[in-house]
Amino acid sequence: ESRWPYLFGAIIVPSLIQVMILPFLPESPRYLLLEKHNTSKAEKAFQTFLGKDDVSHEVEEVLAESRVQRNTKLVSILQLLRTRSARWQVITVVVTMGCYQLCGLNAV
Numbered sequence: 001e002s003r004w005p006y007l008f009g010a011i012i013v014p015s016l017i018q019v020m021i022l023p024f025l026p027e028s029p030r031y032l033l034l035e036k037h038n039t040s041k042a043e044k045a046f047q048t049f050l051g052k053d054d055v056s057h058e059v060e061e062v063l064a065e066s067r068v069q070r071n072t073k074l075v076s077i078l079q080l081l082r083t084r085s086a087r088w089q090v091i092t093v094v095v096t097m098g099c100y101q102l103c104g105l106n107a108v
Contacts, residue, residue, distance in 0.1 A: 033059065034066050 026045045033042035039059065046055035080086055 029058070030062055033062055 026048045027041065029042045029045040029049065032038050032045055042062075043055050043059060046058050047053060050058065075083075080090055
C-alpha cells in the first residue's frame with residue numbers, strides 16, 4: 001500500500017519524454033492538406049514520412065479520398081434498419097455487444 005504513490009507517479013516519465021519529443025515530429029499530411037489547406041507543408045510531411053521526393057501521387061490520393069467522403073450520403077439508424085441487406089448485420093452486432101455488456105466480463 002505504501003508504494004501506490006510511486007505507481008501513480010511513474011506516468012510522469014513517459015509524459016515528459018512525449019512533451020520533449022512532440023515539437024520535433026511533423027504534422028499529419030492529411031491534416032495539413034484537408035484541414036489547413038497547406039499543400040506545400042503536406043508535401044514536406046509526406047516526404048518526411050515516406051522518404052522520397054515525388055509525393056504527388058499520395059497528395060492526389062488523399063484529395064480523391066476526400067472528394068469521395070464528401071459525396072458519401074449519411075444514413076440514419078432507421079434507414080439502416082430498413083435496408084434489408086444491412087438489417088441482420090446490425091442486429092447481430094447489437095445483440096453481441098449487449099451480451100458482452102451483460103455477461104460480467106467487464107467486472108472481472
